[in-house]
Amino acid sequence: MLDKTYSAAEVEERLYARWEQSGGFAADPESNAQPYTIMMPPPNVTGSLHMGHALTFTLQDTLIRFRRMAAHDALWQPGTDHAGIATQMVVERKLAEQGITRHDLGREAFIEKVWEWKAESGGAIQRQLRRLGASPDWERERFTMDEGLSKAVRKVFVTLHKAGLIYRDKRLVNWDPKLHTAISDLEVEQREVKGKLWHLRYPVEGQPGRFLTVATTRPETMLGDTAVAVHPEDERFKDLIGQQVRLPIADRLIPIVGDEHADPEKGSGAVKITPAHDFNDFEVGRRHDLPMINILDMNARLNENTPPEYQGMDRFDAREKIVAAFEEMGLLEKIEDNPMTQPYGDRSGVVIEPWLTDQWFVDAKTLAQEPIKAVEEGRTEFVPKQWEKTFFEWMRNIQPWCVSRQIWWGHQIPAWYGPDGRFFVEETEDEAKIAARAHYGEDVVLTQDTDVLDTWFSSALWPFSTLGWPDETPELKRYYPGDVLVTGFDIIFFWVARMMMMGHYFMGDVPFRHVYIHALVRDEKGQKMSKSKGNVIDPLDLAGQYGTDAVRFTLIAMAAQGRDIKMSEQRVAGYRNFCTKLWNAARFCQMNECAPLDGFDPGSVHLTLNRWIAGKVEECAKAVGEAIVAYRFNDAAQAAYGFVWNTFCDLYLEMAKPIFQGQDEAAKAETRAMAAWTLDAILHILHPMMPYITEELWEKIAPRERMLVEEDWIEGKGLSTPEIAAEMDWVVSLISAVRSVRAEMNVPPGAKIPLTLKGANAETLARLKTHEPLILTMARLESVEPSEEVPGRGAAQIILGEATLVLPLAGVIDLDQERQRLEKELKRLDGEVARIDKKLSNQSFLAKAPEEVVEEQKERRADYEGQREKVREALTRVG
Incomplete structure (x- = not known):
């Protein structure tokens, strides 16, 4: 007999170990079954499971478990990302506790320390994924710094360089002055700050008393100005185009140029141009062939290109001194408060600077063409489809991709420099020496580039490098391209697009057929989770309290396409009750001797009740399967929930009670067998979403030859009869x-x-x-x-x-008393609806309130309206 209650804590670890040992997660390249592939977005090796991870991995696991049951040869490729900057920071912090820096150790010794840390402490997230019930093919687990993947990285870099698609150039990058490296846009956090807007007056050369006023949020960068731009059609300044202004403090003459970057409607209509310290200005500088004067060093201190009294000053100290100097010269027109966004390094926490440096770049514009075409032609489809617009907008306006990072942990760039600075890009140092000898006519000392590649470079190769590329392997032939990528919208550009670029270029086909973009997991009020707000919900804490299945089912049930998930402990508790309902239903079946019968045919039953439930089982299995295939996860959960709770527990078992308690032995035997068969079918249907409790019940209800994880999905046998159903x-x-x-x-x-x-x-x-x-x-x-x-x-x-x-x-x-109660309730609901309507018609509220607050009000109104309609119906019944 089943225990009175289900104890998730006692079950989960034991069952997961059995699953893994059974080989039930493994793909089989020699199988004749149809392959189905999901590439796991590799979490950072430094990472720990958060609610976003819980959502994406639960959805992937639901897909992969369903496909295995549906007789596919399913590969869910696992692995972790070396996470260059994040991992280096973790290890550097540990060294700092011992009073050591990476420079004290040197590069090789430091990298050894990183590998030691990975062996000892890395991989916590894989253990956490196991707790979540994730079922990838762990035997195939890869790491982006594995030798096989490193070989693929070198091959790709060299191939693209020889094709002219990777090059070295001096361009602006996001520079982190604390970590001393370029970082990607993804690693830049835009924070809302209360800044200032300084209006500075630049004297027009040769026209005493005439000035051009420019507004800036970064006065210190004026020392690097090389032009002032005005709109070519702005009548106020047409006569000045081609003239010059004298740059205060630096005492340089700089030109006034006509460029559409200057907006006549904003500020004075004139803008300072600092090509070496602003991304927009960089493009203006290129259009007008302007000098690019870098005024900052790697620490964001003013360098030798500034007047002597400013050299070595911190950028913010220099700002104060420059503003004071302008005021003293009578050239500070005004200072305004300016709410603005400011870029911070998400790991260092310091303000990021656009900085002009020599870096390695990928010609992303050329590589983007085939992925754009693939989405246009439907060879890769985004779900929901609205994300295609986002993809197209970014890809059609894509900028060169800076792939070099000034850190030590990562794939070191395969470029070697000769004594005159000429570089040789080859896969190995020996090949670089051969190329150098051919160039110089003799052997020379070569020095490898000290930079490493952006983490996204190696993860862009993930769909094929993990399958053995550049070698021709059975896995590569069988599992590429994959079927679906499940990910959040925030990395469409940084990972999805780049995988599509690299995949198409090197494999001749897109890396996946579908890209399912899931929504954000927010708190119960619809706010984004953050440590500063104190509203972060830990999925493993919830799993410990309510069971992993309840957490998983909550996420699946709320994963409606295009809608953010409002997560709350109350919802998880509600789905824990669903687990309890299922457990109690199984106990009820046991108590009434409903045991599975070998060879039982649900199509052979005679009682109307049993013929009806057989048809409902098939309808449910069909609805759940179709919804999972279409990535309508919430529909799958709702179909399963409604069938189990309402149809099976509240209706069928209740209707079966009189039969169990009656004297008709034939009816009793048939209904017992049917109830057992239906319960088994429910375990199959729920297993991809709720693997633990279903596996435990499968094992406890009756002796089985195979675990549920190895069972097949329920195939339709035409059990539904229209007249019986009606x-x-x-x-x-x-x-x-x-x-x-x-x-x-x-x-x-x-x-x-x-x-x-x-x-x-x-x-x-x-x-x-x-x-x-x-x-x-x-x-x-x-x-x-x-x-x-x-x-x-x-x-x-x-x-x-x-x-x-x-x-x-x-x-x-008491009809009069009931009428009074209903009228009072109706009045209350009318008031609630009116209150919300007043708020939603207030333009000031709509303009200031966060989107999630407005959405919450709309949802509340709909809820009150539904309640109001029921009360009205009840009033009509009172008469």
Whole structure:
């Protein structure tokens, strides 16, 4: 007999170990089954599981478990990313505790320390993924610094360089002055700050008393100005184009250029141009062939290109001194408060500087063309489709991709420099020496580039490097391209697009057929989770408290396409109750001797009730399977939940009780077998979403040859019979309608009331006669019979098909008191709706309130409106 309660904590670790040992997660390249591939977005080796991870990995696991059950050869390729900057920072912090820096150790010794840290402490997230029930093919786990993947990285870099698609150039990058490296846009956090806007006056050369006023949020960069731009059609400044202004403090003459970057409607209409310290200005500088003067060093201190009294100053100290100097010269027009966004390094926490340096770049524009075409032609589809627009906008305006990083942990760039600075890009140092000898005519000393590659460079190769490329392997041939990538919208550009670029260039085809973009997981109020707000929800804490299945099912049930998830402990507790409901249903079946029978054929049953539930099982399995395939995860969860809770537990088992307690042994035996078969089917249907409790029940209900994880999905056998479905659905509708009225009208649970059917046809009367005992019991009725009498006062009436159900309530409840209660409730709901309407019609509220707050108000209004409609219906029934 099953224990009285399900203990997730006692079950989960034991079951996961058995799954892994069984080999049930493994793909089989030699299989004749249709392959199905999901590439796991490799979490950072430094990472720990957060709610976003829990969502994406739960959805992937649901897909992969379903496909295995549906007889696919399913590969879920796992692995972790070396996470260059993040990992280097972790190890450097540990060294700092011992009073050591990486420079004290040197590059080789430091990298050894990183590998030591990975062996000892890295990989926590893989253990956490196991707790979540994730079922990738762990035997194939890869790491982006594995030798095989490193070989692929070198091959790609060299191939692209020789094709002219990787080059070295002096361009602006996001520079982190604390970490001393370029960082990607993804590693830049835009923070809302209360800044200032300084309006500076530049004297027009040769026109005493005339100035051009420019506004800037970074006055210190004016020392690197090489032009002032005005719009070529701006009548105020047309005569100045081609003239010069004298740059204060630096005392340089710089040109006034006509460029559409200057907006006549903003500020004075004139903008300072600092090509070496602003991304927009860099492009203006290129268009007008302007000098690019870098005024900062790697620490964001002013360098030798500034006046002597500023050299070596911190950028913010220099700002104060420059503003004071402008004020002293009478050239500071005004200072305004300026709410703005400012770029910070997400790891260092310091303000990022656009900085002009020599870096390695990928010609992303050329590589983007084939992926754009693939999405246009439907060879890769985004789900939801709206994300295609985002993809196109970014890809069609893509900038060169800076792939070099000034850190030590990562794939060192395969470029070697000769004594005159000429570089040789080859896969190995020996090949570089051969190339150098051919160039110089003799052997020379070569020095490898000290930079490493952007982490996204190696992860862009993930869909094929993990399968053995550049070698020709059976896995590469079988599992590329993959079927779906499941990820968040925030890395469409940084990872999805780059995988598509590299995949198409090196494999000749896109790396996946579908890109499912899931929404954000927010807190219960719709706010983004953050440590500063104190609203972060830890998925493993929830799993420990309510069981992993409850957490998983909550995420799946709320994963509607295009809608953010509002996560709350209350919702998880609700789905823990669902687990309890399933467990109790299984116990009920055991107590009534419902055991699985070998060879039982659900198509052979005779009782209407059993034929009905057989059809409902097939309908549910079909609905859940189709929803999972279409990435409508919430629909899959709702179909399964509704069937298990309402159809099986609340209806079928309740309807089966009289049979279990009756004297008809044949009916009893058939219903026991049918209940057991239905419960087994439910375990199959729920397993991809709730693997632990379903596996535990599968094992405990009866001895089995195979674990549930190895079982096949339920195939349709034509068990659904339209006439049986229509008959039982009518019975269910009648019972549900009566129960709803009883609840709405506060009818005491013990009160049995008569029911009459007015206008019932012959088919309805026949159904009524057949199922009368069941209807009386489940709707708690005194009697049920046809009648054509006009309903008296206080009779609740419900339309069901062609018939009207009449429930006389006078004498059962106090009609006047019930009317007063309902009118009071209606008044309250009217007030709630009016209050929200007032708020939603307030333009000031709509303009200032966060989007999630506005959405929450709309959802509340819809909820109140639904309640109001029910109260109105109840009032009409009171009469």
